[in-house]
Amino acid sequence: MRLVDSHAHLEDLENLKEAIHRAEAEGVVAIVTMGSDGKSSLWSLEESKKYETENLRIYPAIGIHPWSLNAGNLAEDLRFIEENAYRATVIGEIGLDYWYRDVRKDPEKKEKQRELFRRLLEIAKRNNKPVSIHSRGAWMDCVEITAEMGVKRAIFHWFSGPKETLKSLLDYGYYVSATPAAEYSKEHREVIRNTPLENLLLETDSPVSYRGKPAEPADVIKSLFAVANLKNVDEEKVAEETSENAREIFKINF
């Protein structure tokens, strides 16, 4: 089986080298590593390749996560993304998070997030790059803004939004990526059930913890099994289709 982890944060993993070997042993042939701010985007572009092996390719994504909005020097980070977008495979992780801290009740903070999101989508569009989107609690705004900005290739990572939003996202031809939370999260499971295999990718969001255990790219096998189970399709077919989808949306070859 050949698997793709379409959304991970490799620079945050402990013992990355060993984790890569375990991923390889599970059949992972490609990983897209996200950038969350200027610093991690730089790592993604310049350091991540050093961990590639003969059988496992690593592709860089660069972006500014909505949680990083006030963390660093935003103007500087944006300039970095703008100037280096042509070198990245994906623009991500970008998006909106209305459940983050006190954002929920603050229309001004929401607007700030949307402003940043639009700028990053604009960069993706100009460079003809796909995007990996974080949409927690801002499901419909994320879908609508992405469509409004004219971005054609978008993955809604770990999508757990309501049915109507999923429908709209699929109508635009966008994708959803499944994490190991597809084993137990009611909302995420419902999304996977209602997403056709042609619109699905697999991911881990490593090193995020699932049921108390930090994930690594080898855990993409858990996402695979959960999807196969929910859709009642055999694992080989899920692996094949999701990897084909990854090749298509990322315009990569492995």
Ligand SMILES: [Zn+2]
């Ligand atoms: Zn992530």
